[in-house]
Each structure stands twice: as C-alpha cells, then as structure tokens.
Amino acid sequence: MAGVSTATVTRALSTPEVVRPDTRERVREVAASLGYHPNRAARGLITGRTGNLGLLVPDLANPFFPSIVKGVQARAHEADHAVFLADTDEDVAAEAGLVRKLAKQVDGMVLCSPRMAEPELRKLSAEVPTVLVYRRIPGVPSVTAEFLDGMRQAVNHLVALGHKEIAYVAGPRSSWANRERVRSLRAVTRKAGVELAEMGNVAPQFHGGVSVADRVLAAKVTAVIAYNDLVALGLLHRFAARGVAVPGDVSVLGFDDIPLAEMVHPALTTVALPKEEAGQAGVDLLLRLLDGHQEVRRELPTQLMVRGSTGPAR
C-alpha cells in the first residue's frame, strides 16, 4: 500500500535511520492507518528475541509480592516487553518445571525469592538468563537489600527505647531471606550487647505469628522482631486477644513494610524493603544481561519506619 517492499516496511519501523525520510513517513502513516503492528512471534522466530520476560513469585497472596510484580511490570512495559507471570503457590517442587516451561517463550526470567535449592537454581540460570530478586547466589545476577543495615536500624531503635532482651521469630528454615536476617540480627545484637531469644521457625504468614505469640510472651522479652510483617501482624492479633498492650507491655517490629502495616492499630513499626524498586532493578539487570553486560549484583537501601507498635521498654 505504501508502494514499497516488505523489507522497507520493516526497516521503516525498526531501523528508521536507514530509509529516506519521506519513504519512512509514508510507510509509517500507512501502517498506522491499517493498525499494523509486526507479529512478535514471527519476529521472534528470526531475531531470537521474544520481547517477553518471565516473572516467578512464590505466592501472590503474600502482600509483599504484588508490589514487586508491579515494579517488574511497569519497567518491562517501559522497555516494551511483556511479562509472563507464574505463581508457584509455595510449591517448591513445581518451581523448576514452571521456569523451564516458561523459559522457551521468554528472553529471560526474574525469579522472586525462590525456595529452590541452590544447585538447581544455578543450573537454571545457565539455561536461561536469570535475575534473582531477594536471593543471592554467587555468580547469578541478583537484587537484594541491605538487610544488615536494616537490622542495625531496627536494633538501635529498640536499644534507644531501653530494650535489652529481644525475641526473633524466625521464618522458614529454607528461606534465604530468613538466614540473612538471622545472621544480621546476631551480628548486630552481639555488638549492641542485647540478649537475643530466637524462636520459630514459622510459616511466613499471619497464622505463623498467631501460633508463636504465646511463646514470645513466655520468653519474658520486652520486644520482638518478626521475620516479616505478616508474622508481626499475627503477633499483634494474638496479643490483642490476650489483652497484652502494644507497645506498653511489648514492642513489636516487623520486616518488609507491606501496605497493611500502616492500616492496623497500632500501626506497625517495620523495616521497609524496596519492593517496586526491586522489581524495576530486576528488570534493568535482566535487560542489561541480555545486552551482554554483566552487572552482577545490586543492593538496595532499607529504611526503618517507626510507627505505633514500638515504645519504651517496660
């Protein structure tokens, strides 16, 4: 319709600088008037790039993840990539299979804090360009946050309030994030001369916090740090039911800063992890990886959000 060959059409659209300006404009106008867009499947066939990214999350119902998905989504669309989403429903066994299935149709994958074992994950990352979000494995590009610094802020805050004995409610043993948090917390409390009572491991969910709340009280601590906000909310819930005042009797501190943290009463003091930013950074790293660059790792800052659930020690 523009009186040119298909080759010129393709050039006018994807490498505009090589066609004469008037031809280019004509082609583009006709394309627009026809609503023509190149078929991505056909293009992928020859370029080897699909323009699609895969994103894997363990459980979208955990409010931590939707924010990450949003970040990935937004950044990917900016870069004109579409996003395949897979939710494993915390099914570790299914994870690898899902990734492999998706791998065929994408240029690369963003894996969001998978529980998968390290060797498996490493193998996967050799098969398909992969970026890890909130998990770190040597040699695999990853986005994480400064857990150590976050913990330091949290503990310093509690110390400043006069707390000397702190409980930590641990998350799943197989979770990398939990191991990191424990490690950071031990280091920080040792340095601060604070006594640390570890308990758990609980499921990283509301009911996990509910189930461990009574043990926390029995430990006679004046403050408790939870693996994440959901667990902290579970603690708050059970404390309220037992008539334990927060922060009067015990201070509660979470991790993640999910939206709910602000909505409950008392609002939850928590260490905010970058979520949308992490998703965006994940996509950035992945796209750069696809372009041959080899940026290995990015570590984002954390920020203590002081709200109502922490106060002076009893």
Next chain:
Amino acid sequence: MAGVSTATVTRALSTPEVVRPDTRERVREVAASLGYHPNRAARGLITGRTGNLGLLVPDLANPFFPSIVKGVQARAHEADHAVFLADTDEDVAAEAGLVRKLAKQVDGMVLCSPRMAEPELRKLSAEVPTVLVYRRIPGVPSVTAEFLDGMRQAVNHLVALGHKEIAYVAGPRSSWANRERVRSLRAVTRKAGVELAEMGNVAPQFHGGVSVADRVLAAKVTAVIAYNDLVALGLLHRFAARGVAVPGDVSVLGFDDIPLAEMVHPALTTVALPKEEAGQAGVDLLLRLLDGHQEVRRELPTQLMVRGSTGPAR
C-alpha cells in the same frame, strides 16, 4: 536422529494416534533425550493459537486482585496456557492501549473489572476474544457475583441486629461494581424498610475510608456499609483514632473479603466475593469461547462473613 521426517516428529508429538506405535515411541524418546520442545512461537505462526492468555488488572496493590490473578494463573496453567499480566495502575486511558498491544500475542484476554467505557470495551471484545471479570456488558461473556443476594444477606444481618439507619460509602462513580452495589442496596433497603444514607464517592482504598469516616459519624447512623474492605478498614482506622467503639457505637460492614479483613481487630464483617473462583471461571469461559462455544455469562454466589465489626444497634 530418529530417522524420520519433521512431519512425523510433529505428528508423534501432537497427534500421536496417527503414527505407528514403534515410530512414535522412538521419536518421543529421542525428543526427550534431546530436551526438545516445539517452539511455541513457530507453532503459533501456523496454527494461529499462541497458547497464551492475557490478564489485565487495574491495580495489583489492591488486595482484591492478587487472588483473582492466582485463580486465572492456576487454571490457565492446568490448561497448558501461559499468562501475560498487565497492571494499568488505575490508568483508564492506558487500558485500551495495553489490551491492544497484548492482544497480538494472546489467544484471548481476561479483563478484570476495567474502568473503560462501555463502547470502547465492546469494540475491544470484537477485536480479541474477551471475558470480563466483575463487570457485565450485554453481549460480552462475563463472570460476576450475586451482588444483590450478598447485599440482602448484609442488610438482613444488620436488620436482625436492630439497625434502622445505615450509611453506604460509595466507591468510584465510574465503577460498574459500585453502580451494582448501590442499585442492590437501594432495592434491599427499600424492601426492608431501612433508611439509607449515601455518601462518597471515595477512592476504593484505605485512605478513601479514612477521609469519609467523620462524615459517616456525623450522619448519626448505627451501621455503615463500605464500598469495599479497604474503605471499611479506613473507616475502622479513623474510628479507632477518634475513640469510636466498633461495633459498640457503630457497626462496620465491608465487601470483598480480602485477607486483611480477618487480620485486623475487630475483624471485619464482610460480604465475601469469590476471587480465585472468579479467575478460574474467567479462564474457563475464555477457553470455551476459543473453542467456539458461546457461554455468555456466569454468576457466582456470595457469602456474608460475620466477624467482629458488627453488633447490636446502639
């Protein structure tokens, strides 16, 4: 490698019954040992089916939607389809564009309560097979819930508790769901002889509830039904801050039954809408639509969840 042509390979894998059993097995073994899987893009080129579905949600940060996404996701994977996710960030203007971009790469789209204007939506559904979730438009397949019945349960519950004057905090004017809820609520309250005070419209979010809470109190009602749970939680938050007892002074009732509803104190009484089920049903309808069946509409049941935020009228 199996000593057969590509044609036989494709047959052995996709229409096994037409090749001789021994050939079939040989091909399959070789395929497995090579880790061969047909390239979906190339297949799509000729079959016209991509095996991909598109899913559009207005805001993944609204806890109502992740559940739906999970449902869509799960059902799609069962049917061996992958899911493209798009989050419009409540940007109505971008919605149609996003859908059109995605439309090229998918067999069909599940549109989750889009704000888009009806004519636009109708046009879109002519361009690409479409199923609407939580929105109904004549002639377009859709999945909704029995709002009227849900409202009846809610109002009957309040009436049984002795409430005679009820406020409704409306959601966005452009939202179909809001219009439905208002319509149902008016019908039900009229029949029950209950006085209805409507206020709003507010954003369907926590801060929407916070911002309207004082007006609700000023209206001197004994119970309030919120557009959705987030708004209800906003109300609870502000009531708590003002020292208004729930349900002592005022009963609060939400809509949706998002996970948070159970986690706050007092736990929120709410009308549960099927979420995962709606997502699954959406995929079911879409797949059936793609097979030429024309199931037009599905309406799922709702269920009042009585929790702590409602009690006898003051």
Next chain:
DNA sequence: TCGCTCCATGAAAAGGTTTACACTGATCGT
C-alpha cells in the same frame, strides 16, 4: 493375480517477519 482401500510417512508450502546480499541511480573526485 488384479485392483482397491487404507495406513504410515515424506515433500513441500505456508505462516509473518528480518537480514544478507544484490541492485540501481546519483554523487563525487579526477
């Protein structure tokens, strides 16, 4: 034994792009 049917398989086209290569005409230097 002949001809027919039917089953299993192969050859080739088709699907919508991109890209290597070839070609044309104009510009430039001499």
Next chain:
DNA sequence: ACGATCAGTGTAAACCTTTTCATGGAGCGA
C-alpha cells in the same frame, strides 16, 4: 566524462513449525 562510492531499496533465504497433498506399500476381496 569515467569509474568508484554510497545511499536507498528490493529479492530471497531463513527462522521453526504444522498441515495439505502425494506416495508407497500392505492388506483385502473378488
């Protein structure tokens, strides 16, 4: 005025499947 260069464009192959059509051989009835 001639050849070389270069910009702009077209031709055709390639990407990886699926599917239509053709082919060959076996089985069967007469």
